[in-house]
Amino acid sequence: MQASKRFLAALTLTVLGGTAQAADEVVVYSSRIDELIKPVFDAYTAETGVKIKFITDKEAPLMQRIKAEGQNATADLLLTVDAGNLWQAEQMGILQPFTSLVIDANIPSQYRSSTHAWTGLSLRARTIAYSTDRVKPAELSTYEELAYKNWEGRLCLRTAKKVYNQSLTATLIETHGAEASEKILKGWVNNLSTDVFSDDIAVLEAINAGQCDVGIVNTYYYGRLHKQNPKLAVALFWPNQSDRGVHVNLSGIGLTKYAPHPDAAKALVEWMTGPEAQKIFAGINQEFPANPKVAPSEEVASWGQFKADTIPVEVAGRRQAEAIRMMDRAGWN
């Protein structure tokens, strides 16, 4: 009797077009790709029975979709890369701040939004990669020095359209001010050995092949390429160790304003900052866990310890537009 009633209710819902939404379900919009998130979600489902549905796309369209859905939201969580994007999501008013003692205990405050709108999950350093054949580590010191004349025709960069470079530039502006930063950017552009590349892997391959001697890349791209080709004649260098430290960015998650399953979603986020999830989440992509109590994978640890820049990552978002305009002026395409 009970069962048939439930069946009838479900049927009615289906017929009327309402997607029957069980409470034990969480919906995620993600700009991190399928293979980097599915193992984590599968682990959660295996542990708790909560189902996780997700779609992947670029950040901007996903945010627009959340905004368009408004109160009829489908998504509970927005998972994205780069603090700049998370900051934009917060500005668009599509996130819902919430405080959690678990998250506060797991993630250091510079890797969270100051308004509790989102939290970082994994960290990646955007650092200098150099040719082990043609560059001695002693020749390197800071990002800023890559603008010096002695690097002319030796530098490779990725396109300025990628948010990682925009965030790096934003922190430059925050540190040095607009005028000095623009000079640095112009120096970089002047030192380019070839047109900028469309991705970091191509930058690393160009250094390896001898097209240029140094470049700026995210650590996990190096990790991926190194795994494929252990003879890679490229190594990572940690710049600015005597001043502000290496530029660090993150991949993070926020609760949407009209999340249909807020409690289940919060529980998922809390779990994702915990040891088990952190290990998988950072491990798949050779990133650093945002939870400092969790050790990075062996390979990642082998790159060595470094001092990270402590500028709150939110700066990336606040100064993003300014950074893009500056990069345009400097001729960094």
Add this chain to the structure above:
Amino acid sequence: MAHPAQRRWYPLVFAVAALVLLPLSVLLLSWQTIDQQIWSHLWETQMTRLLGNTLQLIVGVGIGVTLLGVSLAWLTSLCEFPGRRWLDWALMLPFAIPAYVLAFVFVGLLDFAGPVQSLMREWFGTGLRLPRVRSTGGVIIVLVLVFYPYVYLLARTAFLAQGKGLMEAARVLGQSPWQAFWRVALPMARPAIGAGVALALMETLADFGAVSVFNFDTFTTAIYKTWYGFFSLSSAAQLASLLLLAVMVVLYGERRARGASRPTNERPRVKALYHLRGIKAWAASGWCLLVFACAFVIPLLQLVVWFWQRGRFDLDERYTGLILHTLYLGGIAALVTVSVALLLAFANRLAPTRAIRSGVSLANVGYALPGSVLAVSIMLAFSYLDRELVIPLSNLLGGAGKPLLLGSLAALVLAYMVRFIAVAYGPLENSLARIRPSLPEAARSLGGSGPRLFFTVYLPLLVPGALSAALLVFVDVLKEMPATLLMRPFGWDTLAVRIFEMTSEGEWARASLPALTLVLVGLLPVIGLIRRSARQIG
């Protein structure tokens, strides 16, 4: 004055036009506020370079696809030379390769760090280099190799349909083959060539995937940058509406140039006109082979190599799902789009009033918009409909009051229809025009009417055109990326989605698995298309 019988078509045509108009009006509404900071920045630092780049691209691709498409079509349809038989259809195969795939194969293969130049350095030392690969010339080459089949297909059909009478007459009048080509064949095929070039240029203007691999900045990349970087969707929509304006001008020009051309009704030719011999024959074979190798064989081989090195390790049981989703979406979209396009074509034929004609041409502009911009406009339009129409209505009827459109399969199929209806409309309009009005009139005088008339007279004659239309839409939907990404229901990942995920991470070698699968899945319909077009003519 519209006849009452003609008015019967109004609701249908206007409903379809409204569906296209909805996303377009989203673009127009964006002009309510103008972000001066973004505009003056774009104007001062970017515009000259962007417009210059875009213009170079348009001119280069325009000339390239015309040269390739027309020369190949002329050779395979009018001449006889070694290999003509299979090159005739093989030259259509590049249609199955998406522009973004050819772009990353081209750059991956030929750039400094790629296998070709690495080998050159190994053999000949570091002095020897290829010209700059990621350059204006490189982008143009890739786009020409991907888009020439549009011109080839249409020009070939036109040359074949010219029949033997005309060219033989030219020959009897003492014209050399070359003169006959310039004075007779080319002018008569001009409308078809123009239509092909227009399609290729619309694709070029809307392309984002291929130019981003080269990091070549065009007007379209500026649209994306304004949205993804400055997060100003309204400024991006404003730029997109300007692009659309430019496209409409191009289309208008193409229609004007086409003039009142009529499909010829000559008896088709059975045998080739010119038997090439000696050096000429080998030159013809060589040219066709060169294009086929560059546009199809080499890219495919590189994909296979990458697949063997890296891609095959990703192959798992989920690929069955990806392939099925891709086929299913392509199939439904083709069916829906062709049906609607057919209705539009009929409306245009039976009731060519001014209102109907404008409605029909309005319904055809979706093709020229950059995919993501169209996708987001459709998404905004659907979420508007959900909010204003579906939810109140569902509440009124005692329903759950939930949004129905956004995130549903129906919405995605509608988005495909809006984008690709122009692709289906062309072939349908053509094959409908070939049915002389006397035929249905005769049938009518014999008492046939309504559905019976449609099924017994029109439909059999329309099948070839409808099939071509369906196959074109099918292949286009397979390759479509932005709308699929943004609007697919949960769990509906396709091959294009997987390619996007891999290339966005710079994993070109691993993208070989979904890319190769996509090309193979797309090849079947392309071969069907070729057989179709061969039989239709000869």
